[in-house]
Amino acid sequence: MNAIVALCHFCELHGPRTLFCTEVLHAPLPRGAEDSPGQGEQAEEEEGGIQMSSGICTHSPAEGASAESSSPGPKKSDMCEGCRSLAAGHPGYISHDKETSIKYVSHQHPSHPQLFSIVRQACVRSLSCEVFEAEQFGCPQRAQRMNTAFTPFLHQRNGNAARSLTSLTSDDNLWACLHTSFAWLLKACGSRLTEKLLEGAPTEDTLVQMEKLADLEEESESWDNSEAEEEKAPVLPVGAEGRELTKCLTGSSLLSDCENWQPRKLSVFKSLRHMRQVLGAPSFRTLAWHVLMGNQVVWRSRDADLVLSAFEVLRTMLPVGCVRIIPYSSQYEEAYRCNFLGLSPQVQIPPHVLASEFAVIVEARPASPSRPHPAGWEGDQPLSKYEFVVTSGSPVAADRVGPTILNKMEAALTNQNLSVDVVDQCLICLKEEWMNKVKVLFKFTKVDSRPKEDTQKLLSILGASEEDNVKLLKFWMTGLSKTYKSHLMSTVRSPTATEPRN
Numbered sequence: 422m423n424a425i426v427a428l429c430h431f432c433e434l435h436g437p438r439t440l441f442c443t444e445v446l447h448a449p450l451p452r453g454a455e456d457s458p459g460q461g462e463q464a465e466e467e468e469g470g471i472q473m474s475s476g477i478c479t480h481s482p483a484e485g486a487s488a489e490s491s492s493p494g495p496k497k498s499d500m501c502e503g504c505r506s507l508a509a510g511h512p513g514y515i516s517h518d519k520e521t522s523i524k525y526v527s528h529q530h531p532s533h534p535q536l537f538s539i540v541r542q543a544c545v546r547s548l549s550c551e552v553f554e555a556e557q558f559g560c561p562q563r564a565q566r567m568n569t570a571f572t573p574f575l576h577q578r579n580g581n582a583a584r585s586l587t588s589l590t591s592d593d594n595l596w597a598c599l600h601t602s603f604a605w606l607l608k609a610c611g612s613r614l615t616e617k618l619l620e621g622a623p624t625e626d627t628l629v630q631m632e633k634l635a636d637l638e639e640e641s642e643s644w645d646n647s648e649a650e651e652e653k654a655p656v657l658p659v660g661a662e663g664r665e666l667t668k669c670l671t672g673s674s675l676l677s678d679c680e681n682w683q684p685r686k687l688s689v690f691k692s693l694r695h696m697r698q699v700l701g702a703p704s705f706r707t708l709a710w711h712v713l714m715g716n717q718v719v720w721r722s723r724d725a726d727l728v729l730s731a732f733e734v735l736r737t738m739l740p741v742g743c744v745r746i747i748p749y750s751s752q753y754e755e756a757y758r759c760n761f762l763g764l765s766p767q768v769q770i771p772p773h774v775l776a777s778e779f780a781v782i783v784e785a786r787p788a789s790p791s792r793p794h795p796a797g798w799e800g801d802q803p804l805s806k807y808e809f810v811v812t813s814g815s816p817v818a819a820d821r822v823g824p825t826i827l828n829k830m831e832a833a834l835t836n837q838n839l840s841v842d843v844v845d846q847c848l849i850c851l852k853e854e855w856m857n858k859v860k861v862l863f864k865f866t867k868v869d870s871r872p873k874e875d876t877q878k879l880l881s882i883l884g885a886s887e888e889d890n891v892k893l894l895k896f897w898m899t900g901l902s903k904t905y906k907s908h909l910m911s912t913v914r915s916p917t918a919t920e921p922r923n
Contacts, residue, residue, distance in 0.1 A: 437544045437547075438500070525607060735761065862883070
């Protein structure tokens, strides 16, 4: 978190003045500021992981220039004892956070001219008004000011000049103590408040995750309100463990919250490339085709961790909004409830599902001792126990072109010059590319209600006129965020949005 804490004072002679401030530095210290020992360093203390060192910040004006000409603060002639905190030539204070390599530097004024201007403006505004309004503290430099006013304390004594704060408190170590407190405050706030730089509009995955997080917060509140009732709930039998694994705290929805599970052990499948190597290229292509088309993937295994790791890998192929998982169930669940379903071998799958072209079954059967393992299986002890069989009521023909994104994905997986991390980034770019096409198609068909002829022309322009690409776009359209859909609908309903079409 980038912030600065400043102690300000209204001088009866000179008006609003900044007495002391502590700022956060993530980069090397400016203009000769150092934190190496041996330069007037005093005793060091550690508080909350911060190494405290006072009197070692050697920040000083550039050589050949006077303090008055180079400092962004007011001139010495414009300051009295009540306006001054650190004596002339005082090096200031610096603390180093060993955990984050962040430095906390304290001076009377910020070292950067732009920061000095911001703090000076906040000082003048906060000490010149008795009533503070929220909009008063806006800042064109994207800074947010928070103000707390105190009763004036630097009074004159017997008509003499104003007294300094150290004189009033009789504490020569006052500024060192304030530096320690301000540094702790900045560190504590930084550990709770984080900043995220969004370059451009957030992705659909980000919006969907934010919406799900908001839904979970609402459900957790209702959970807290009904805590007394839940304490009276009966204990589930051991046989219901598989079913309860698919439910979240409220147990009200299998569809919206099942994505929040986490594997209990180390992943068995490490990546898509690893899964392709284990299953074999033809079986993996069949499985990936059904995943991208939105068909139900049923994975049967006696090892729940194996199923969880498989779903953890396969879900990366889809937008977040298209993923509906029931990790491990004690009975079959219909496709409208989930597109990823984990089952134990004892669970019977309905015949119409086994014969359906909209489902693919992956069975992890015990491997025969004589079966040879593909190269790379030497260290995969959990996988060496199984033989994977992929079946579907409508197998994907070997000569079928398939969706464009699947072909590009396989090209990346087979390129051994690309590391796993690079392949992951490539997959993210491919998903974002096709989600943009989904947005265009949704706007064109659902919002503008264009005729089919125009839709076909649009699909040709998007390079998605093939049957598999059209099916993929329609399925991925279900993963659009509510925020994006409501934004489009509100834009269409707005009077300013109605424009004549050519």
